[in-house]
Amino acid sequence: MGRYFAIRIGRAALTIVLVVTFAFVVLRLSGDPALMILGPEAPPEVLAAFRKAWGLDDPIWFQYLDYFGAIAKGELGRSMRDGRPAIELVLERIPATLALTLPAFAFKVALGIPAGIYAALHRGSGIDRAVMMTAVAGFTVPSFVLALLLVLIFAVQLGWLPSGGQDSWRHAILPIVTLSLGGAAVLARFTRSAMLEVLGQPYIRTASAKGVPWRKVVTSHALPNAAIPTVTILGFMVGTLIAGAVVVESVFSWPGVGRLLVVAVANRDLAVVQCILLLVAMTMVTSNLIVDFLYGFLDPRLRAKGAHA
């Protein structure tokens, strides 16, 4: 068990380093922050001074080592726009993002999983077909289209809800609904197929053959097995809590991490982008670790493998 997790934690750390390295290199190759921030009309000596001040005239490998040295000391750099620590800028945006993604996550789970289970148990019924059609629609329609559609209906036509901003809880409704629907659809489809797979297994027939009432066959034999694949997709959704709302935040002018990322990328505000990506990589990797841990908890076969590995 200990080794199972040591290997996974090692892999997780490697993933984070790779993500950060990739971001570091791509950002520096894809545009000059000095030009982006000061504008093309800025005099050359001002641009040069700016580059020197931020260390942008050093060779890239030197900048890279410098960057990791700073991280080791717990410094994630400062924003090139206003000189504030990048981590501060990012942290102050997180509550706004979580205000959307956490309720959305709860709705996804509350809608998607029961819908998937119900559809699987009533396979081929009208309700199954309706759930699956909704689910296909839910994850084929891109979130910005869905967002605009909802704005058109509920803000423009009906005038019930505001179309953007962050002034009251009513402003959060449309972004949350947009985020929830797609995720619930994915989850419903996934849960349904996991359930169908499990319901076709011989041990389900064994349970029925020994006289276990159907309701209990479902709850104590089918669900614990179907939970194993479903946890994978749930872990992925937890991983997107921090930065999963980039598009939706942009459409609804919601001042969260996602919008900060869009602005920072546009400005090549290197430290801020790197800080956000580091955070995203860390949440992704952490949720994956949690999923691995849950696998061990849910599936005794993996637990045994881990113990002997």
Place this chain on the structure above:
Amino acid sequence: MAPLISIKDLSVGFQGVPVLRGVDLTLQKGEAVGLVGESGSGKSVTWLAALGLLPRHANVSGSVRLDGREILGAPASELDQVRGGRVAMIFQDPASALNPVLTIRRQLCEALALHRDLSGQTVKAEARRLLDLVGIPDAARRLEAYPHEFSGGQVQRIMIAMALAGNPDLLVADEPTTALDATIQAQILELLSTIRREMDMAMVLISHDLGVVAENCDRVAVMYAGRIVEAAPANQLFADPLHPYAQGLIGSLPPLDGPRRRLTAIPGTVPDPASMPDGCAFAPRCTLAAAPCGLAAPTLVAIANDRAVACIRAEASRRALLGVAAE
């Protein structure tokens, strides 16, 4: 004596395709009956249908009476009492027949709690006793293990223990040894017949292995294309099969003594259930087939004491059989 279970005209169709076409079978208390036939002949479906274990879209008709009480189409609560409590079933592939995420103790105790008036420590004690009975060593500790920690033969023993949990009157063993090694196979069959004698339990042994059936059963029913074509006491069937299909099956077995002879094979293949021939389903492969065979499917007719055959050409064989009996 009133039969323990009596199946009458049991038919099953999947999406309009008939797979079971009128099966009649009765079982006395404590009797061991073998059900033989090739894959797809309806051996398993007969018992899955009788116990209501087929998927909902299966179309089941006929009658299945347990101690005179109709159980086909009975309410779920009544069937749950029958399944495991009166009639238990074990299956072919033991590795996938136990729930991989639950301990053996949970799965065994679940069956005990459902069918026996036991509680608390007595349930666990009984679970230990059952594991001992089926020959799992160190039962107390092994109860906390998961199915993947046992070998295939051991899992089948656990399945048998689970089937015995409800003290059933009938155990349906659906190819219980097909997935196991030959040596393990012999051990499991030995275990089954010991337990059957000790508990005075009836058994249906579903198998495509004629040898297994011959050794373990009092009576044998041969199935072909969704029907029973011949039913007879085991020794009589093997000595003197009447239905041409049964003759073919037994002719394809190598004899243990006597001169070496060429093994015969049954020509052709099993007809597709979606396009069954009009008359006897075996007629296209039958060497004795005559014109009337294509007119109507023959019914299972009693031709002697506890022998029945569904073949209009068995008439000659029948006379021969009676002649032998008279001498």
